[in-house]
Amino acid sequence: VRDRDTSVGFGSVRIPEDNREAGSHIQAVAGLTAERTVNLAGILTAALGLVVLFGYHLGKTGLVQGHSWLSPMAYTTAVSFALLGGALLALNHGWRIVSRTAAGGAGLLILFSMIEHAGGHIPDVLALPSVLVAPNTAFAIASLALAMLLLSAGSQRWSSMVIVLGLLAASIGVNAFGGYLTGLPTYGWGMFQPMAIHTSIGVILLSSGILTLSWRGALGNEKRRTVWLVATVLTGGVVTSVSFWQALASLERVHVGSALRARSWMPETVLFAGVAVTALLGMAVHLASVARLRTALAERMRYRAEEESAQRKVALAALTASENLLRSVIDTSTDYIFVKDRNLRTILCNQTFAKALGKPVAEVCGKTDVENGWGPERVKGVPAEGVKGREQDDLRALAGETVHVIDELGTIADGIHYLDTVKTPLRGGGDEITGLVGMSRDITEQKLALDEIRLGRERLALAQKAGHSGAFDWDIRNDVNIWTPEVEALYGIEPGKFGGRYEDWEALVLPEDLDRARAHLQNSLITGEFAAEWRIRRISDREIRWLAARAKVFFDKERRPIRMIGINTDVTERKQAGAALEQSVRELARSNAELQQFAYVASHDLQEPLRIVASFTQLLADRYSDKLDQDAREFIGYAVDGATRMQTLIRDLLSLSRVGTKGKDFGMVQFDEALGQALKNLQFAIRESGALVTHDALPAAMGDSSQIAQVFQNLIGNAVKFRGAEPPRIHVSAVRTGDEWTFSVRDNGIGFEPQYSDRIFAVFQRLHGLDEYAGTGIGLAICKKIVERHHGRIWAESKPGSGSTFSFTTPTAGVGVEQLVQGVETA
Amino acid sequence: MTNQEAMKVEIGPLEILLVEDNPADVRLTREALNSDRLWNNLGVAKDGVEAMAYLRREGRFVGVTRPDLILLDLNLPKKDGREVLAEVKADASLRLIPVVVLTTSTEDEDIVKAYGLHCNCYITKPVDLRQFLKVVKSIEDFWFAVVKLPPKR
Numbered sequence: 001v002r003d004r005d006t007s008v009g010f011g012s013v014r015i016p017e018d019n020r021e022a023g024s025h026i027q028a029v030a031g032l033t034a035e036r037t038v039n040l041a042g043i044l045t046a047a048l049g050l051v052v053l054f055g056y057h058l059g060k061t062g063l064v065q066g067h068s069w070l071s072p073m074a075y076t077t078a079v080s081f082a083l084l085g086g087a088l089l090a091l092n093h094g095w096r097i098v099s100r101t102a103a104g105g106a107g108l109l110i111l112f113s114m115i116e117h118a119g120g121h122i123p124d125v126l127a128l129p130s131v132l133v134a135p136n137t138a139f140a141i142a143s144l145a146l147a148m149l150l151l152s153a154g155s156q157r158w159s160s161m162v163i164v165l166g167l168l169a170a171s172i173g174v175n176a177f178g179g180y181l182t183g184l185p186t187y188g189w190g191m192f193q194p195m196a197i198h199t200s201i202g203v204i205l206l207s208s209g210i211l212t213l214s215w216r217g218a219l220g221n222e223k224r225r226t227v228w229l230v231a232t233v234l235t236g237g238v239v240t241s242v243s244f245w246q247a248l249a250s251l252e253r254v255h256v257g258s259a260l261r262a263r264s265w266m267p268e269t270v271l272f273a274g275v276a277v278t279a280l281l282g283m284a285v286h287l288a289s290v291a292r293l294r295t296a297l298a299e300r301m302r303y304r305a306e307e308e309s310a311q312r313k314v315a316l317a318a319l320t321a322s323e324n325l326l327r328s329v330i331d332t333s334t335d336y337i338f339v340k341d342r343n344l345r346t347i348l349c350n351q352t353f354a355k356a357l358g359k360p361v362a363e364v365c366g367k368t369d370v371e372n373g374w375g376p377e378r379v380k381g382v383p384a385e386g387v388k389g390r391e392q393d394d395l396r397a398l399a400g401e402t403v404h405v406i407d408e409l410g411t412i413a414d415g416i417h418y419l420d421t422v423k424t425p426l427r428g429g430g431d432e433i434t435g436l437v438g439m440s441r442d443i444t445e446q447k448l449a450l451d452e453i454r455l456g457r458e459r460l461a462l463a464q465k466a467g468h469s470g471a472f473d474w475d476i477r478n479d480v481n482i483w484t485p486e487v488e489a490l491y492g493i494e495p496g497k498f499g500g501r502y503e504d505w506e507a508l509v510l511p512e513d514l515d516r517a518r519a520h521l522q523n524s525l526i527t528g529e530f531a532a533e534w535r536i537r538r539i540s541d542r543e544i545r546w547l548a549a550r551a552k553v554f555f556d557k558e559r560r561p562i563r564m565i566g567i568n569t570d571v572t573e574r575k576q577a578g579a580a581l582e583q584s585v586r587e588l589a590r591s592n593a594e595l596q597q598f599a600y601v602a603s604h605d606l607q608e609p610l611r612i613v614a615s616f617t618q619l620l621a622d623r624y625s626d627k628l629d630q631d632a633r634e635f636i637g638y639a640v641d642g643a644t645r646m647q648t649l650i651r652d653l654l655s656l657s658r659v660g661t662k663g664k665d666f667g668m669v670q671f672d673e674a675l676g677q678a679l680k681n682l683q684f685a686i687r688e689s690g691a692l693v694t695h696d697a698l699p700a701a702m703g704d705s706s707q708i709a710q711v712f713q714n715l716i717g718n719a720v721k722f723r724g725a726e727p728p729r730i731h732v733s734a735v736r737t738g739d740e741w742t743f744s745v746r747d748n749g750i751g752f753e754p755q756y757s758d759r760i761f762a763v764f765q766r767l768h769g770l771d772e773y774a775g776t777g778i779g780l781a782i783c784k785k786i787v788e789r790h791h792g793r794i795w796a797e798s799k800p801g802s803g804s805t806f807s808f809t810t811p812t813a814g815v816g817v818e819q820l821v822q823g824v825e826t827a
Numbered sequence: 828m829t830n831q832e833a834m835k836v837e838i839g840p841l842e843i844l845l846v847e848d849n850p851a852d853v854r855l856t857r858e859a860l861n862s863d864r865l866w867n868n869l870g871v872a873k874d875g876v877e878a879m880a881y882l883r884r885e886g887r888f889v890g891v892t893r894p895d896l897i898l899l900d901l902n903l904p905k906k907d908g909r910e911v912l913a914e915v916k917a918d919a920s921l922r923l924i925p926v927v928v929l930t931t932s933t934e935d936e937d938i939v940k941a942y943g944l945h946c947n948c949y950i951t952k953p954v955d956l957r958q959f960l961k962v963v964k965s966i967e968d969f970w971f972a973v974v975k976l977p978p979k980r
Contacts, residue, residue, distance in 0.1 A: 605902070608931050611954050612851040618956035619858070647954055 034216040038092040041209030046085025048202045052078035066198060071187075073196040074133040076113050080106040080141045081202045087148050088209045099152040107145035110138050134193040136176065140169040140203045147210050159217055159224060163231045166210035171239030173203030179247060186247040222296070226289035233285050237278020245271035336419070336440040339426060344368050344394050347435065356410075378409065397423035397436035410440065417444040461486065468570035472551075476525075476561050481505065487568050490547060492540030510535040510544065525561045528553045533571065546575040592661070599657050607647055614643035645776075649764070652778035656763065659707065659785040669705045671698035671743070675732060677705075678712035682720065689720050695732035699741055701810050707786045712745070714779040715806045719747035721773060724801070736812065740792070744807040751798040760796060783808070841867040841971050844894035846878040846911060847929075848903050852952075856898065856929075859963035867967065870894060875906025879914060882921055894924060896970050899946070901930040901937060909940060916945040923977045927966055 052073045055063025065072040087102035113133045133141070147165035150158040177200040179186030188194025195203075211232075218224035248267035330337045330350035339348040345368055354361040357372055364372055369379045369390065381389025393403045408419040421440040428434040461484070464470050470486030479502055485495040491508050498504060509517055513534040524530030530551040538545050551566020621628070621636045628636070675695060679686065686693065693716060712732070719730045729748045734741055752760070752767055759765050761784040766777040787794040787808045798804030843860070847853050853871055860867055870891060872878035878899075881888040897915070901908035908928065915921045925947040930937070933951050941949050950966070953959045970976070 607954070608849065611931065611952065612849070612855075614954060615855055615956040615959060616851065619855075622956070644954060 034212045035092060037212045038088060038209045041205040041212070042085045042088035042092060044085070045081050045088065045202050045205045045209075048198060048205075049078045049081025049083075049085060052198070053082065065196075071134075071194055071196040073199045074113075074137065076109050077133050077137055077141065077196075077199055077202075080109055080145070081206075083109075084141070084144055084148065084206055087152075088206060091148060091152055091213065092209075096152045096154065100149060103145045103148035103152065107142060107149065110141045110145065113138050114142070132193070134188060134195045134199075136172050136187075136189050136192075137195045137199050137203070140172040140195075140207075143169040143172075144203070144206050144210060151210065151213060156217070159214060160227055160231060162210065162214045163218075163228050164235055166207050166214060167232050167235035168239060169203055170207035170211060171236050171243070173200045173207055174236075175240060175243035176200035177204060179243075184244070184247040185250050186243040189246060222289075222293055226286065226293070229289060230282050230286045234278055234282040237281060238275060241271050241274025241278060244274060333439075334442075336438075336442075338438050339435060340394060340438070341435040342398060342433070344391065346372065374410075393421070393423055394436060394438075397425050397438070398433055400425050400433060408440070417442050418447045419443065464567075469567050471565070471567050474564040476553075476563060490538075490545070490568055490570050491536060492538035508536050508539070510537060524551070524553055524564070528555065530564060530566060533575075545570055546572045595657065596661065599654055599661070606650055610643045610647050610650075614640050614647075617643070649776050649778075652776045653763075656778055656782050656785060659782055659789060663707060663789060664704045666702045666704055668700055669703040669708050670700050671708065671734065671741075674705050674708040675712050677709040678716055681709075681713050682717055685717065685720050689723060689728055691720050691723070691728035691730060693730045693732070696734050698732070698734050698743070699736070699812075701741055701812060703790050703810060704786075707789070711783045711786050711808065714783050715745040718779060718806075719745060719749055719804075721775070722747075722749040722804075724748065724750050739812045740809045741812060742807055742809050744805050746803065746805040748803040751800045751802050751804050752796075753800060754798065757796045757798065761794065841896065841967075842870065842892045842894040843867055843896050843898060844870045844872060844878065844881060845898045846872045846875070846903065846908065847898070847900045848873050849900075852900070855956075855959060856963055859960045860967060867971075868892070874904040875908065875911040878903075878911050879906070882915065882924075895976060896966075897924055897926045898929045898966070899926055901928060901932055901941070909944060912941065912944045912946055925970060925974070925976070927970070929966075 052064055053075070055061065056075055056078070061072070083102040083106040087099045087106070090096075090099035090102065110133070114135075116132055117135060117138070143165040147162045147169070150162050150165070172195070176187040176195040177197065178184070179188075179194075180197045180200070185194070187197070187200065215228060218228045245267045248270055252264065252267060327350075330348075331352075333350060334352055336353040336356060337350040338346050338353050341347050346365055349361060349364050351361060354364045357364055359372070370376050374390070377387065377389070379390050381387045381392060390408070393405055396403050402425075403421075403423040405419075405421040405423075408421050410417050410419045419440040420443045421438060423436050423438040425433045426435040426437050460471070464484065464486040468490065470484045470488070470490055472481060472483045472487050474481040481498075481500050481502070481504075483498045483500075488495055488498050491498070506514060506518075517532050517534040520532035521530060524532075530549060530553060533546060533548045535544050535546055537543070548569045548571040549566055550569075551564050553561050554563040554565070556562050617636050617639045621633060621640075625633070672695070675698060679693060685691075716730055716732075720728050726748055731746045733744045733746070735744075736742075756767055760767065761780045763781040764777040765781075766773075766775065783806075784794050787810075790810045792809040792811070794806070794808040796804055796806045845853060845856055847856065857869060860869060870881060872881045877888075878897075880886050881891060882893070882897075884891055884893070899908045899911060903911070908930070912926060912928070915924065915926060922945075926945075928941045928946045928949045929952060930949075931952045932938075938949050950962060953962055
């Protein structure tokens with residue numbers, strides 16, 4: 001910053017605020033005193049003039065002359081005093097016209113007087129007693145009038161002149177007054193008429209008024225004050241010297257004239273001495289003033305310097321604050337911020353940038369990218385392979401371009417990152433490019449996420465293809481339905497050819513399915529869930545296909561549907577498979593019903609005729625027994641027996657079929673309870689045969705408890721039935737092997753040949769004649785069927801005469817599949 | 828005269844309606860009731876439609892006496908026994924007549940259903956002739972000697 005004030009001179013040196021205030025205060029006080037002084041001088045002078053004029057007109061010489069040996073005040077002088085006193089008062093009050101007129105009038109009178117002195121004649125128009133005045137009085141009054149005129153002009157230009165004129169008059173007045181006091185004839189010029197004593201008082205009063213006014217004007221200005229002082233000293237000194245010189249010279253002439261003394265050079269000596277002293281005094285005053293000024297100036301300069309230093313400190317603090325602000329701002333950013341000079345040296349960077357390089361900021365600054373450890377191939381590029389380096393972007397920025405680099409590869413401490421970088425030219429004060437500013441954002445995560453999304457999209461596309469599905473996104477408000485190419489493929493449309501409006505979709509749906517699909521869609525706009533199936537005629541091959549849709553509807557705050565997103569799936573194959581399954585289920589259900597029907601027919605309709613046959617044969621035997629011979633009775637016996645046995649067979653067959661159809665759902669079966677039930681059912685046979693049945697602790701397992709009891713009942717019943725000579729000994733045991741239980745019923749009965757161990761489980765297979773052991777041979781077949789229903793096995797081990805062991809297994813865990821099969825069968 | 832016979836005399840001849848499509852069974856039933864020929868009067872309907880006509884004395888059954896007891900087989904042509912049972916028990920003028928279901932079926936389903944339709948008892952026809960005769964006899968004895976029937980109108 002250049003100091004613009006050094007070339008400025010005194011005049012415009014500004015007083016510091018507080019000093020100026022003090023100055024203006026002093027000025028104000030001085031101004032007030034000056035005003036009173038001037039008023040007093042004006043009033044006194046005017047009064048003096050008027051008193052003398054009264055004296056002339058009333059003929060009182062006392063008023064004009066004071067004392068007979070004193071000189072009288074000239075009439076013209078008295079008029080001039082009256083005028084000039086008024087002029088001074090007017091001047092003090094700012095009435096310039098009045099002041100000018102009065103001063104001008106006084107000046108004119110004195111001019112007339114001077115012309116008369118010079119031998120001219122002025123006609124006595126005013127009939128005044130005399131216009132003649134003493135020459136020193138005339139000179140003094142002329143000076144005063146002129147000074148007053150100049151003052152009333154109000155210009156600063158004449159201020160020095162005013163001072164000189166005022167001082168001239170003052171000196172003349174003081175000399176004259178001094179002459180009267182000292183007796184030296186300094187009150188007159190040579191042989192001319194002398195100035196009256198009261199005239200001298202008037203002159204002193206007027207000149208002091210004028211000087212006061214000019215002093216007041218100079219108060220605010222150091223230079224004018226100095227001029228004023230020097231002029232005062234010089235003028236006062238010179239006029240006084242001249243006065244004394246004249247006074248001494250006239251005295252000498254009187255003495256020389258009386259020849260009492262020889263002429264001396266004393267008057268001249270006094271003159272020169274006076275002038276010399278005056279000059280020295282003037283110089284001294286000037287020097288003192290200058291010194292004072294210098295001191296003041298130095299004071300001001302020191303103050304200025306202090307002020308500037310304070311300002312500089314403030315500015316420096318502001319600069320530091322602004323630098324701190326910049327640093328905080330850039331350090332707050334997670335982006336990499338850097339500034340490079342024209343030599344591509346980093347001159348400023350933020351913490352993030354430095355941290356990426358693993359160095360402090362200070363170490364990063366002043367170095368190029370390569371020096372900072374970035375890979376040279378990334379910085380400079382590999383021109384041979386056409387790989388553009390980062391430096392090229394820097395150079396473009398230095399050429400004045402704003403460069404935006406997306407996906408810039410950067411090696412950060414933990415590996416390769418993707419950066420989004422903007423570089424702009426940095427301009428100096430003269431708009432020249434001094435470097436570049438760069439900002440890089442790490443977009444690695446976004447980029448990886450984007451890649452992930454892209455990959456996900458590809459996977460989705462694959463999944464859609466594999467699942468014969470496609471996704472759609474319907475903007476309901478604007479009726480824009482976006483279909484993935486997969487959906488279009490489902491409809492047999494070329495990719496991108498779907499119109500995207502609701503009507504375009506309706507046109508594709510098979511007309512007979514449209515109402516249903518539409519109803520589902522309408523419903524979904526309320527419920528938010530869309531699930532429907534409809535058929536289309538595929539555009540590409542005119543084939544009818546089943547499509548299923550599942551979608552979610554999105555609503556706005558007023559619950560108006562705005563968007564539907566979902567998938568379409570080709571379910572034709574599933575539908576066909578479903579239809580086939582449905583067909584099988586229907587057939588199964590029908591065959592089941594037929595079986596039921598058969599069972600019913602077997603139980604009722606087949607038995608009915610047998611009953612009739614048996615009944616009437618018996619009726620025949622009863623009613624006609626006396627008419628029938630032995631043979632006839634025997635034949636009738638066989639017929640009845642056959643019919644009865646056939647009824648039993650049918651009933652047994654029915655119970656066998658009921659193992660599958662009438663079985664209950666599986667539950668937890670306590671096998672000892674099931675055994676207990678069986679023994680209870682067999683209690684008469686057991687008691688009659690004297691059988692002893694023992695058993696191990698039996699477990700619990702999943703099954704149909706009444707059927708398990710049936711198995712125990714049949715096996716133990718057989719053991720009792722096929723007993724030997726000994727009373728039956730029967731033991732029921734349970735052994736766990738792996739995940740199944742093996743239950744065994746061992747007896748000491750007649751046993752059987754091992755080769756029949758399979759055959760005995762077949763329906764109606766018997767090993768003995770009907771006359772030996774009763775029964776249809778259904779019991780073991782029923783056992784086998786029940787055990788198989790429980791996913792177990794049944795077998796028998798025996799030898800004739802050494803008893804038999806019948807064993808069956810059941811899984812330890814429950815069987816869920818059974819219930820499913822059960823469900824299908826009963827459906 | 829036994830006590831029973833005295834009671835039979837007292838209430839007059841019993842009107843029985845047998846609803847049975849099998850003539851052999853009709854004959855057997857008639858055989859079983861024959862011993863008391865004087866005290867009962869057996870009407871026969873061959874199917875459900877006929878049974879309802881008989882009960883409502885319509886068509887060729889105009890003038891028949893309303894039965895005191897109905898012996899009802901379940902499996903009948905045209906309208907089967909279950910429907911007849913339901914109609915009888917739904918008809919205010921017929922529902923007081925006791926209905927004995929007499930059938931060969933031993934199906935639990937049939938038994939439960941018959942009682943559900945408010946049959947008064949369910950009897951399975953025994954295979955054995957003697958058993959059958961005994962059962963029919965006991966039906967007669969039970970309903971006409973033991974049970975107090977609603978008064979005739």
